[in-house]
Amino acid sequence: MIEKIIIYCLLFAFSIQRTDSILAFRRFNIEISNHLEGNKQLMVQCRSGVNSTQVVFLAFSGVFKFPIILDFKTLIWCNLWKGPDFKQHVSFDAFVGKESFIHDVCGSMKPNVCFWQAQDDGIWVRNNPTGDLKLMYKWNT
Template sequence: MPPLFRKFNVEIVNKLGFNKKLKVHCKSGSHDFPITYLNIGESFQFKFTILLTTLYWCNLWQGPNYKHHVVFDAFLPDKDFIDGTCTGMHPNVCMWIAKEDGAYVLNKKFHGEYFMYKWDAPTRNTSEVAPANEYEFNHV
């Protein structure tokens, strides 16, 4: 069981090289954050209360042309995700880091940044999507 009714944070950090901007769009089934553009070293953070239905996913695009894209589950209401993927309830944050080769998560089990997702190859269609399991969970 996840730690229900506790506060939690998700943070996205731009650590891309070559002074590239990062385009960020995070949402859930009930909340859609505005698209945000981050300069090198800047971060986007949101806070929420953990419920059984609390699911957030994020789309990231690597500037300057925003053709490299990645979509991932930024938070799942699962104890294994909170403790295994993120840093647990202390300090109650899941920090995602965008780098040149993909998206990393700060993970205390591995004592630092852990590689999670590679950027998609650039295509003409880089529209937003939800992760496959996210779509099924919210729309079944």
């Protein structure tokens, strides 16, 4: 019986190493900041496979924070609408629970934040620890 348990544990450990699951059960945060000119509001709603946030209206320099605990299939996508008429919209993957996304888009696991910033020309991401922003998405009209 003990041998079977050891074999199952080894198989489980091996399967973890073969995926991005080393990230599993770690805490992470998605932050979306409103930097639209002219004190325009930003409407935000994010979703995962099972949860959806309430629609939030952010004032200029406001920040929407969405804490998550990573699992094997974490995917968070967000919809943003640009005020004042909220006709300009963008939908994007704000977080994908893969090491490549965390490093290539979010900049790394430190400080455990994938930071997005809405500006008049589009949605920017801070994709490195120094805080430089990179334009990722343009507004749909």
